[in-house]
Amino acid sequence: MEWRRANVRILAIDTSGPAAGAALWADGVVLAEMNMNVGLTHSETIMPAVDAVLRAAGCSCADVDAFAAVAGPGSFTGVRIGVCAVKGMAHANNKPCACVDALEALAMNARGFCGVICTILDARRDQVYSAAFRFENGEVPVRILENEAKSINDFLSALPENEQLLFVGDGVKKYTPVISARFGNRAMLANELTTLRASAACVLAAKRQDEWMDAQQLAPIYLRAPQAEREREAGIQHGI
Numbered sequence: 001m002e003w004r005r006a007n008v009r010i011l012a013i014d015t016s017g018p019a020a021g022a023a024l025w026a027d028g029v030v031l032a033e034m035n036m037n038v039g040l041t042h043s044e045t046i047m048p049a050v051d052a053v054l055r056a057a058g059c060s061c062a063d064v065d066a067f068a069a070v071a072g073p074g075s076f077t078g079v080r081i082g083v084c085a086v087k088g089m090a091h092a093n094n095k096p097c098a099c100v101d102a103l104e105a106l107a108m109n110a111r112g113f114c115g116v117i118c119t120i121l122d123a124r125r126d127q128v129y130s131a132a133f134r135f136e137n138g139e140v141p142v143r144i145l146e147n148e149a150k151s152i153n154d155f156l157s158a159l160p161e162n163e164q165l166l167f168v169g170d171g172v173k174k175y176t177p178v179i180s181a182r183f184g185n186r187a188m189l190a191n192e193l194t195t196l197r198a199s200a201a202c203v204l205a206a207k208r209q210d211e212w213m214d215a216q217q218l219a220p221i222y223l224r225a226p227q228a229e230r231e232r233e234a235g236i237q238h239g240i
Helices: 042-057 076-093 102-110 152-158 172-186 198-207 227-237
Strands: 009-014 020-026 029-036 066-070 097-100 116-124 127-134 142-150 165-168 187-189
Touching (some): 020 198, 029 198, 042 076, 066 198, 097 102, 097 198, 102 165, 116 152, 116 172, 127 152, 165 172, 172 187
Parallel strands (some): 009 066, 066 097, 116 165, 165 187
Antiparallel strands (some): 009 020, 116 127, 127 142
16 A cells, blocks of 8 residues: 655654653654653553643644654564554554664664764663664665674674764673673773664654555564563473
């Protein structure tokens, strides 16, 4: 189905990490945005945030042209909450969905940086969700390393040599000693850029209207199986 339009109104939500956010974007302008990290569950906060940004812009869900979900990688539970919320709103209003990559949206924090943007999210179990991008005269990042769940050392070994590196994401603080020891002054550590913005998801969704989909096609982006699934498979292998 053809979705592309010159002027669109996009509602994006992010529940993939510790903070939750919602943003409404129209014709290149962020009309309203709310980001929360107040210790409540995303299931408690995200729909009130959606209502707040819609009210602030004087809109309703019926006025939205497309709904965007930051679909991961990230917290398995958080990702599911966001994806399900977007699918529900899109289905109820017969509107398309956009699937936004969390690492790419995180890289949007570093627009204007002339070097390699290294996005790392703490995946626990001594791994990071990682990717790398650069901006090449455009509004969206160009990917140079694909999304992977791997050790921080494996990720650092895959980065380009002899280029300035900017590290963003909630994994930066945890792995600062490792990064600094390896790259020294070549690495910039943006400890304040730990979370992505829902408005960045709006921009990415608007730029990629040819990738919009029906609600039933929207699915989480997982780089490894959820813990419950891994434990179930381990039990099967051991005859439990």
